[in-house]
Amino acid sequence: GEKLNQIIERKHRRSFKKFLMMFGMAAAALVLALLAAANITIREMSVTGNAFYTNEEIRDMLFDTPLKRNTIYCYLNNRFGEHQTIPFVERYQIEFRSLSSVEVIVYEKNIVGYIEYLGSNLFFDRDGMIVESSSRVIEGVPIVAGLHLDHVILYQKLPVERQDVFEVLLNLTQLFERYEIRADKIFFDKNFNAQVVIDNITVRLGDDENLDLKIGELKNILPQIEGLSGTLYLEGYQENSINTAYVFKKDEEKAPEPETEPETETNTNTESPD
Secondary structure: OHHHHHHHHHHHHHHHHHHHHHHHHHHHHHHHHHHHHHOOEOOEEEEEOOOOOOHHHHHHHHOOOOOOOEHHHHHHHHHHOOOOOOOOEEEEEEEEEEOOEEEEEEEEOOEEEEEEEOOEEEEEEOOOEEEEEEOOOOOOOOEEEOOOOOOOOOOOEOOOOOHHHHHHHHHHHHHHHHHOOOOOEEEEOOOOOEEEEEOOEEEEEEOOOOHHHHHHHHHHHHHHHOOOOEEEEOOOOOOOOOOOOEEEEEOOOOOOOOOOOOOOOEEEOOOOOO
16 A cells, blocks of 8 residues: 555646646746747838827827837737826727737717807807817818806707797808818807808808708809808708899909009999790
């Protein structure tokens, strides 16, 4: 019995030594793999879906430290960690094209306008929800004035005093998007009639009657008055009417050409086909 116990004990010692050897080899391989992984960095970064930010701005926000550019860290953090919060960005995802190359796909918030409130610019989406507060001004996103807001709360709807004005505002921003018109400013006067500023041209739209037709006609008129400064009157525009007309009044020229009468007013009548 004693001899059998010795044989069993020797086998256990050999098995334990073998286990220690295998464990040591595995640990060494793991250390080597970690050392190798620490030297694998992301060198190529492409960005798609971004409009508010440049490619360089997105890269600087997501890969601003050597750790964030480490391939293993970036993969694990992208897969299991929390994504970074970026203003005006709903979400983003990082796709690995190779161990050293990634593509960042950006899904931006749908911003249609902003208001100035207590020194900040409050941006809202097509549902009227205030989604961002920033000092930034974004090209192509119009400022809205004349709403007379008492208070605003981030991530809630614009608290307008009249729901119909709110609906006109959202209708306008969606029409601008449809007709690819880049307005600089939307203004509501004391009678809640809408005016739009595009470059140096002020467009008087009046009430919400035939608003779709007015913006469609505005799209057709803009190439004819591009580069001019003045006011375009579209309050009375109606389709299929012999009385349909628009009037464009140029601002007075500060320095007219020599021997040329300064043109101060241009009236243009257009008739829709019967």
